[in-house]
Amino acid sequence: MRAEVVYHLARRDVVKFLRDRQNLVATLVRPLLWVLAVGFGLRRAVGTGATGVDFVSFLVPGVATMAVLFSSMFSAISIVWDREFGFLKELLVAPVPRATLVLAKMISASVTALIEVSVVLLVAPLLGARIDPLGALLAIPVLVAFGMSVSALGITVASRMKTFEGFGGIVNFLIQPVFFFSGALYPLDGLPPALAVVVRLNPMSYAVDATRGLCVGVHHFPIPLDVGIVLATLALLGTLAVRSFSRMQA
Amino acid sequence: MSPSPAIEVRDLSKRFGDVEAVRGVSFTVKEGEIFGFLGPNGAGKTTTIKMLCTLLAPTSGSLRLAGFDVTKSPEDVRRSIGVIFQDPSLDDRLTAEENLMLHAVVYGVPRAERRARLDEALAFVDLSDRKKDLVRTFSGGMKRRLEIARGLVHRPRVLFLDEPTTGLDPQTRNATWEVLRDLRDRNGMTLFLTTHYMDEAENCDRIAVIDHGRIVAEDSPEALKRAVGKDVVFVRTNEPAALCAVLAERYGLTPDRTEEGLCFRVEDGEAFVVRLVSEARVAVTGIAVRRPTLDDVFLALTGRQIRNGNSEAGRDAMRAMARRR
Ligand SMILES: Nc1ncnc2c1ncn2[C@@H]1O[C@H](COP(=O)(O)OP(=O)(O)O)[C@@H](O)[C@H]1O
């Protein structure tokens, strides 16, 4: 596997992401709307609650992780797009292992997600969130790993889907529960037992927990456990993606 | 060491559920040859190309390309080939240059050579001045030329072209063929192409006529046409009645009278015309010999005509048929 090939393939997606100005603006503004509407909307009602931090500060790492989830998942739609417009054949006939194509896609997905996360983390302090800059830097690799694993799941779905509608349907079906049962919007302490079980089974919960722990110092699980589970998920979903993508015929 | 053939296919079959797209096809293509698959839509041309370029697994049969087994060493095969697909395969949200550069990197063109190769390929298809433009702003013909340029960037040993000039205007088609012949002559590249245009097939060294997934004939265009039938000879004269009598008595022919002279069918028209001119004592003012077209070949082999939109040879053959009736 040649690093240069991965770089150029990933660069293609990022260039196109940055070139599509309308989509870019919408993508960057959406997470900020969450912080503004939900954060400031619920701030009074929630107070500092059990967590001991201001709700806006509490929410920002959750919204950052959410942005990674949505962005990485939907970036895999470019595979369906490439199939529809024929470019996929050019990729599949190229003399590079399929794993190279998958890795490039995972990297470009996490790079575009990181652009969104950076905007959230840079703007949030201006809105009054108190984020530890060093912690935020440490959270970046965790979010990258999480973004890569989500895009791997997206690639697995896209490899089996022939239409935009099919992809959109499955992805929406997957993405909603993953988001709502992750603790992105609420603390994990003292949840009803059934909800606590679901949340523990959801890999995203650990990505949120680590990011929040590193950025604002509030976390439920030990951070090394969080990181371990995020990496294990990445290994599992990455393998699955390579396998699905390799089986695909033009 | 004798060089292995560029392509060697034995008993190749492909089945999609109930559809037998390719049924036991065998053929060999030599290095540096221009080999064409001629057949109507649905004959199995694209399916064969997809199997040859590793995109589709055959149901049965063996495929070798540049000495490599296509099913066992797909990556070696992919390194040796270039493919120009029937359907569009560019990223139209990238510029022309970006499309070619990505291709050059992926196919391992050495970094120091990339610029030169890109410029050369773009100049080849006359797109140098548009290289910074997004492909989505290109016309259909320009996109096709760009795809051809892309297929050349890594200088493959074997270039596959699936209906390369379908949808192009006649001028662009001719220009494309100049490019393709030039490639073979200069670089000894092997070309495998498919077409349903008779006149396009004329450009090949050899053609396989394919119908319903089977090869029904395989030879040079000349030999195929010779095998099928006689040449059509037109003779212009001021004494048609006299010439008509000579043709009937001496050679047993029954020519048709046309406004300008006589028309008849005969084996090896050129040799016959030489004999006729020296033997007949009739003043002849003009002679034309038309060979049977590949349309005649396909008709003779399958009992059907290839449906071919705006092909020149097609129209000619239709006119010839109309005259015959
Ligand atoms: N992926 C596929 N699934 C099912 N049938 C197919 C598929 N691809 C091609 N076919 C069928 O196989 C036959 C040959 O198709 P194709 O190779 O595209 O013909 P050609 O390129 O000569 O026009 C057609 O009947 C076509 O409908």
Ligand SMILES: [Mg+2]
């Ligand atoms: Mg076809």
